[in-house]
Amino acid sequence: MPTKIEKDSHTGTDTTGHVWDGIRELNTPLPKWWLYVFIATVIWALGWFLLYPSIPYGSGYWHGLLGYSSRGDAMSGLAAIHEQHKDAMDKIAKMPIADIARDPKLMETAITAGRITFANNCQPCHGPNGAGRVGYPALGDDVWLWGGKLTDIETTLTHGIRSSDPDARQSQMPAFGADGTLKPDQIEAVADYVGVWWGVVPASTDTKAGAQIYAENCVACHGEKGEGNRDAGGPPLNAKVHLYDGSRAFIVSQVNKPQQGVMPNWNTRLDPATIKSVALFVHSLGGGE
Amino acid sequence: MSVVSRLEQPPSPEALYASRIRVYPKDVRGLVRRVKWAILAVCLLIYYALPWLRWNRGPGVPDQALLIDMWNERFYVFNLVLWPQDFYLLTGLLITAAVSLFLVTSLFGRVWCGYACPQTVWTDLFMAVERWLQGDRNARMRRDAGAMSLDKAWRKTATHAIWLGIAFWTGGAWTMYFVDAPLAVSEFWHGTASPELYAATGILTCTTYLLAGWAREQVCTYMCPWPRFQSAMLDEQSIIVTYQGWRGEPRGHGRRAQAAAVTAAAAPALGDCIDCAACVHVCPTGIDIRDGIQLECINCGLCIDACNSVMKKSGGKPWLVTWDTLAGQAARSQGKPHHLRLLRPRTLIYTIALSLVLIGLVLGLIFRSQMTLSLIHDRAPLFVRLKDGGLRNGFTLKLANKTMQPGEYTLSLSGLPGATLLLSETAPGAGETLHLSVPRSEVAAFRLLVQGQPAALPNGSMPIFFKVRNDTTGDTLSYESLFMGPATSGSGASQ
Ligand code: SF4
Ligand code: SF4
Numbered sequence A: 001m002p003t004k005i006e007k008d009s010h011t012g013t014d015t016t017g018h019v020w021d022g023i024r025e026l027n028t029p030l031p032k033w034w035l036y037v038f039i040a041t042v043i044w045a046l047g048w049f050l051l052y053p054s055i056p057y058g059s060g061y062w063h064g065l066l067g068y069s070s071r072g073d074a075m076s077g078l079a080a081i082h083e084q085h086k087d088a089m090d091k092i093a094k095m096p097i098a099d100i101a102r103d104p105k106l107m108e109t110a111i112t113a114g115r116i117t118f119a120n121n122c123q124p125c126h127g128p129n130g131a132g133r134v135g136y137p138a139l140g141d142d143v144w145l146w147g148g149k150l151t152d153i154e155t156t157l158t159h160g161i162r163s164s165d166p167d168a169r170q171s172q173m174p175a176f177g178a179d180g181t182l183k184p185d186q187i188e189a190v191a192d193y194v195g196v197w198w199g200v201v202p203a204s205t206d207t208k209a210g211a212q213i214y215a216e217n218c219v220a221c222h223g224e225k226g227e228g229n230r231d232a233g234g235p236p237l238n239a240k241v242h243l244y245d246g247s248r249a250f251i252v253s254q255v256n257k258p259q260q261g262v263m264p265n266w267n268t269r270l271d272p273a274t275i276k277s278v279a280l281f282v283h284s285l286g287g288g289e
Numbered sequence B: 001m002s003v004v005s006r007l008e009q010p011p012s013p014e015a016l017y018a019s020r021i022r023v024y025p026k027d028v029r030g031l032v033r034r035v036k037w038a039i040l041a042v043c044l045l046i047y048y049a050l051p052w053l054r055w056n057r058g059p060g061v062p063d064q065a066l067l068i069d070m071w072n073e074r075f076y077v078f079n080l081v082l083w084p085q086d087f088y089l090l091t092g093l094l095i096t097a098a099v100s101l102f103l104v105t106s107l108f109g110r111v112w113c114g115y116a117c118p119q120t121v122w123t124d125l126f127m128a129v130e131r132w133l134q135g136d137r138n139a140r141m142r143r144d145a146g147a148m149s150l151d152k153a154w155r156k157t158a159t160h161a162i163w164l165g166i167a168f169w170t171g172g173a174w175t176m177y178f179v180d181a182p183l184a185v186s187e188f189w190h191g192t193a194s195p196e197l198y199a200a201t202g203i204l205t206c207t208t209y210l211l212a213g214w215a216r217e218q219v220c221t222y223m224c225p226w227p228r229f230q231s232a233m234l235d236e237q238s239i240i241v242t243y244q245g246w247r248g249e250p251r252g253h254g255r256r257a258q259a260a261a262v263t264a265a266a267a268p269a270l271g272d273c274i275d276c277a278a279c280v281h282v283c284p285t286g287i288d289i290r291d292g293i294q295l296e297c298i299n300c301g302l303c304i305d306a307c308n309s310v311m312k313k314s315g316g317k318p319w320l321v322t323w324d325t326l327a328g329q330a331a332r333s334q335g336k337p338h339h340l341r342l343l344r345p346r347t348l349i350y351t352i353a354l355s356l357v358l359i360g361l362v363l364g365l366i367f368r369s370q371m372t373l374s375l376i377h378d379r380a381p382l383f384v385r386l387k388d389g390g391l392r393n394g395f396t397l398k399l400a401n402k403t404m405q406p407g408e409y410t411l412s413l414s415g416l417p418g419a420t421l422l423l424s425e426t427a428p429g430a431g432e433t434l435h436l437s438v439p440r441s442e443v444a445a446f447r448l449l450v451q452g453q454p455a456a457l458p459n460g461s462m463p464i465f466f467k468v469r470n471d472t473t474g475d476t477l478s479y480e481s482l483f484m485g486p487a488t489s490g491s492g493a494s495q
Helices: A032-051 A070-094 A104-121 A150-159 A184-198 A208-217 A248-256 A272-284 B003-008 B031-052 B084-108 B111-116 B118-134 B137-145 B150-175 B181-190 B195-215 B217-223 B226-233 B254-260 B278-282 B302-314 B326-333 B345-366
Strands: A015-020 A023-026 B066-069 B074-077 B080-082 B240-243 B321-324 B371-377 B391-401 B407-414 B420-422 B433-438 B442-452 B461-470 B476-484
Touching: A070 A104, A070 A272, A104 A272, A150 A272, A184 A208, A184 A248, B031 B066, B031 B111, B031 B118, B031 B150, B031 B181, B031 B302, B080 B084, B084 B111, B084 B226, B084 B345, B111 B118, B111 B226, B118 B137, B118 B150, B118 B195, B118 B217, B137 B150, B150 B181, B150 B195, B181 B195, B195 B217, B240 B302, B240 B326, B278 B302, B302 B321, B321 B326, B371 B461, B371 B476, B391 B407, B391 B433, B391 B476, B407 B420, B420 B433, B433 B442
Parallel strands: none
Antiparallel strands: A015 A023, B066 B074, B074 B080, B240 B321, B371 B391, B391 B442, B407 B433, B407 B461, B420 B442, B461 B476
């Protein structure tokens, strides 16, 4: 309790009047400069209240004289970035994809756009930088089911594979076993034949029966020597690259009842310039033809 | 006064704070002053003029003799073009500077402070302006003590205006070491220079004006760390500015002392010092050299000039204030001869250290690599399986051509027999070696594919060695990296 305010003899300053166990406290005021700075900050703060969104009321809030909002800020930033890339992206949209590849400046933009789009849309299936995974082809290797030229990749991206797009890449492998076209022992024979190519069946194995069955049923799509057929969408069978599995058992199961993947047609989600950018990026991964 | 009683006293504010006593150095003429003017002129000429020196390096490259091009990460020093990788050379340069300073200080005291330090040089320049407009010591003191008048006002204003002008010129010149000088000047006045340039000019204008115009000797006494550890470099064999007390003392004005004495015999026998305080008045740090070696003394030697001219006028023996060592003074005061000892363990060690650093610096410059090579292995995928069962690894190759000529390079690989190098599936030139071109003074990045079929990869990887060779100069550089694949043999298996 403040009791007696007195003047301290040493300093000439008043005490606060508080006494604790005989100890009295000097009433030293705040330095003037400090006080003025404090008042100035209060005035400054009032200005901010006026200029910026501040006080909420009922259903709304005071928007501030400057009309600032952080969302608006972000949106205008986005618009600015789009604006910045507009010229390049417009050019990419108009130019044939092969010409873009010859323009280093445009390529820089396209590859960057392609990389980002790829990471957001394609990476879940094809893996980072098209590393591939079981059932989803690696994009950096030299095996292309539908062609590895820029225009091929662009078409595949645009219309998809076995997608709902009418121009989608289509191929259908018959279920030779499930349909009863081939009997189990015939399937085993053809598996031996292909298995030699894959290195999973000893080369000394007698594959005459298998070769016969292959020639009758598989050549049209997979080629005479298993080189594949891009027009028919038949994958090569003599490659050391395997989409699913490199075992003999897999050959059997595939001939019996095939697994086939689907890729969406990106024309419903990405604009042509972006699709071209992704095609250029995929082509640059190392396998482009 | 005992400690207890001192604590009981309320502290008086005056005791804790001493305000600066303004120093009004007097003009002085003599040998030292002439040397100091000469050094000042040379230092300032170099500082202001060097950015304007042109140096032809061919088209497309800055033609400024000395330019620190931060934006493009190049450091142009006449024929030398340094890259950020050569930064260690700067370390060498700084060590050289530090050890030279140690050596010179242990030999000759703080000559750096007295003659070449920018603080000293610019303060000297500012004082010359002050003296020119406001007169010498006495006139300045009188005017400062007197009331404001028209005369005082214009002289002060003019002084500060010229100071600011010099300071601005100084700050501007600094930026020209970083931005091409003619360009910097034209951009500055057209308002198109970078904000950094304006800020740097502004800040350095302020610091020059404040440090040389206002702070002056306080920088040396209170701000600069150098005087604090100079005592570690100095010893009793260092040559410093010193007052020969044994000659000068007891000081006193001969005639006045004699007049005061009743008889000639009672007059005290006086030393050479006539106690005229000329040495004190010229001192830019405002100290009395007769008090002995002091922290504030910058070893400028102006007090030597002052005393010598007094001695000349009064017919005394010159060099009462002189350069000598403490050991020399101790010997001389006892009438013994003394020889300088320049070669001491300390100076020897500094000299050896200095030589080593200099040799290292020169060797570093001579054997500085004219190219750098770095390869970053793709992180994903680590490898790609090819149709024929081979493997492919992707790398980002960065090759820096530090020469001023376009560089043609050959890249080869060892450690993986039969490997093919290619820039991409479609680019021509795939083979066991690759040809790369890098424009002069640039870094080029390439996406490099290495294709091979290793016999076996027990650990999933094997070391491979890239070698790049400059076709013109024959310089080569190696880089060890890894070739990766599945951790089995080199064939079969799925991806
Ligand atoms: S004492 Fe003499 S040498 Fe030292 S700073 Fe003063 S004038 Fe210079
Ligand atoms: S200038 Fe020389 S004579 Fe005069 S006070 Fe200084 S040391 Fe003594």
